[in-house]
Amino acid sequence: MGQEWQELRGGILVTAATADRALVNTGLVVGLRRALVIDTGCGPRHGAELLAAVRRVTPLPLVVANTHAHWDHFFGNAVFKNDGATQFWAHATAARGMAATGEAQRQEVAGVEPGMAAGEGPLTELVPPTCLVGADPAVLDLGGVSATLFTMGPAHTGGDLMVGVEGVLFAGDVLEEGAEPQFGDADRAGWIRVLRTLSGMGAEYPQMVPGHGKPVTAAFAAHMADSMEAGPGPARPGLEWGQ
Numbered sequence: 001m002g003q004e005w006q007e008l009r010g011g012i013l014v015t016a017a018t019a020d021r022a023l024v025n026t027g028l029v030v031g032l033r034r035a036l037v038i039d040t041g042c043g044p045r046h047g048a049e050l051l052a053a054v055r056r057v058t059p060l061p062l063v064v065a066n067t068h069a070h071w072d073h074f075f076g077n078a079v080f081k082n083d084g085a086t087q088f089w090a091h092a093t094a095a096r097g098m099a100a101t102g103e104a105q106r107q108e109v110a111g112v113e114p115g116m117a118a119g120e121g122p123l124t125e126l127v128p129p130t131c132l133v134g135a136d137p138a139v140l141d142l143g144g145v146s147a148t149l150f151t152m153g154p155a156h157t158g159g160d161l162m163v164g165v166e167g168v169l170f171a172g173d174v175l176e177e178g179a180e181p182q183f184g185d186a187d188r189a190g191w192i193r194v195l196r197t198l199s200g201m202g203a204e205y206p207q208m209v210p211g212h213g214k215p216v217t218a219a220f221a222a223h224m225a226d227s228m229e230a231g232p233g234p235a236r237p238g239l240e241w242g243q
Contacts, residue, residue, distance in 0.1 A: 034143060040075070043112070047077070148165070176211060
């Protein structure tokens with residue numbers, strides 16, 4: 001599908017993360033009637049790049065899922081709203097977090113998205129979720145393929161959303177490959193429990209996509225849990241809301 005996408009299975013793709021995209025992974029699931037975008041990046045510049053990449057793959061109407069309430073995963077929502085998306089899915093706790101902390105998080109993107117940081121210019125508004133996932137999963141019929149949106153409990157944040165589709169699990173920052181996990185507003189004990197559960201889900205989801213880094217397997221979740229039980233690493237300054 002070109003250098004900007006890695007195809008995991010037919011119609012299930014992930015972007016190649018880069019430093020100027022805050023190293024965030026964006027997922028794309030293409031159905032027959034609509035397509036699902038998973039995480040929208042850190043502002044209008046990044047969001048526009050992602051939308052252009054999506055449009056090189058599919059012209060279908062888009063649905064958006066935000067895996068949690070940190071800036072690099074939902075600050076690009078306005079770009080997709082401007083393209084016609086009306087459904088923005090997130091966990092209910094994440095929606096509350098976006099409303100409570102979204103404006104304060106703008107300072108985190110001053111370097112990569114100065115317009116977003118200042119709240120000035122087109123497509124810099126914070127677009128909240130319009131569809132919420134609670135204790136019960138939500139199944140999105142994309143036409144020929146369905147995506148299941150569900151929570152496994154507090155972990156990286158209190159409102160982490162998983163997106164499962166045909167053997168691939170988009171896990172947001174509950175999984176972190178190539179960088180230390182960030183504990184800024186995490187539930188460490190809950191995170192370990194979730195990772196242990198993920199480590200037993202390899203048969204259902206042979207491929208797992210972290211919020212940052214390369215796709216992994218269930219064995220990686222077990223490794224993360226082991227590392228956390230040995231003692232959490234310090235959060236890196238300035239990255240509490242992102243990586």
